[in-house]
């Protein structure tokens with residue numbers, strides 16, 4: 001019986017904030033499997049900020065939106081991938097996907113399918129968050145680039161999101177004082193009262209420079225930047241000598257046209273005077289070490305030192321709304337769509 005797959009395609013390239021006419025839900029009938037192929041059925045799908053950024057360079061109009069999902073193998077012509085196996089697949093916004101298991105990596109460099117990490121008692125979607133790409137991003141982006149030491153002050157922006165909420169908790173585990181910025185009072189309450197951040201500040205109701213002076217009177221040693229733009233420059237002004245900045249994301253700029261980014265004088269003087277180190281990264285730099293991060297974070301979760309939250313949207317047909325919601329800040333923790 002041929003399988004009908006649903007998929008979301010890029011109908012028009014985004015221009016500013018994504019809108020309904022940019023994304024279209026279509027159906028397609030999938031062909032018979034060939035040797036080396038599997039049929040994957042989506043259980044949970046991820047919506048991530050990078051989809052907004054990379055759509056322009058990596059997709060043509062009509063292409064399926066890129067992205068990861070946890071899928072179940074429902075038909076297989078690959079002996080290593082039996083029916084029933086759960087995989088993390090980089091197959092885009094699709095309910096069903098035929099995957100050639102020998103296919104090369106996706107645009108971020110992750111393999112097209114990998115076995116899901118078993119997480120007894122937890123939903124499979126943790127493979128899209130704490131035990132997935134955002135988890136590896138938080139772990140390596142903080143520990144490798146910021147190298148936080150006990151007693152240091154760490155600032156993180158988008159602090160109640162998938163990556164930021166983990167960064168703050170890992171910094172706490174390493175003995176740092178942690179200051180998180182997030183966009184609602186509820187998010188701030190969660191990261192302070194439940195996740196143990198020392199300070200949680202709503203950047204929409206407080207001035208960032210002033211609130212940071214109050215929370216970190218002796219300056220900032222590490223900044224994990226998820227936001228970019230003016231936010232970054234404001235924190236840079238309060239960095240201590242030899243401070244480290246891990247440039248993870250620039251979500252405040254993702255809806256801007258990249259060819260038309262605001263120009264201004266880069267505050268290089270701040271880097272020079274305080275001898276700061278600032279480095280951008282893509283989490284796949286440490287792809288071969290991701291299992292190491294997942295092992296340690298799973299152990300921290302078991303010990304109750306690391307918590308995660310998901311904001312789930314029900315229904316594949318609501319992928320678009322989940323994506324818009326994540327970009328505007330509706331999510332606390334990882335934004336996930338359950339089929």
Ligand SMILES: NC(=O)c1ccc[n+]([C@@H]2O[C@H](COP(=O)([O-])OP(=O)(O)OC[C@H]3O[C@@H](n4cnc5c(N)ncnc54)[C@H](OP(=O)(O)O)[C@@H]3O)[C@@H](O)[C@H]2O)c1
Nearest residue numbers: 049137161162163182183226249250251252281282283329
């Ligand atoms: N370099 C890498 O390899 C890599 C990998 C994964 C993610 N990232 C980046 O890391 C960042 C966080 O990703 P995530 O997956 O964890 O997403 P997320 O934080 O779960 O969701 C995005 C959050 O960004 C915040 N936001 C939106 N517009 C903003 C603005 N103008 N200023 C400040 N905050 C804004 C919103 O929270 P508020 O309510 O707090 O505004 C929203 O919930 C993104 O920039 C992403 O591109 C990078």
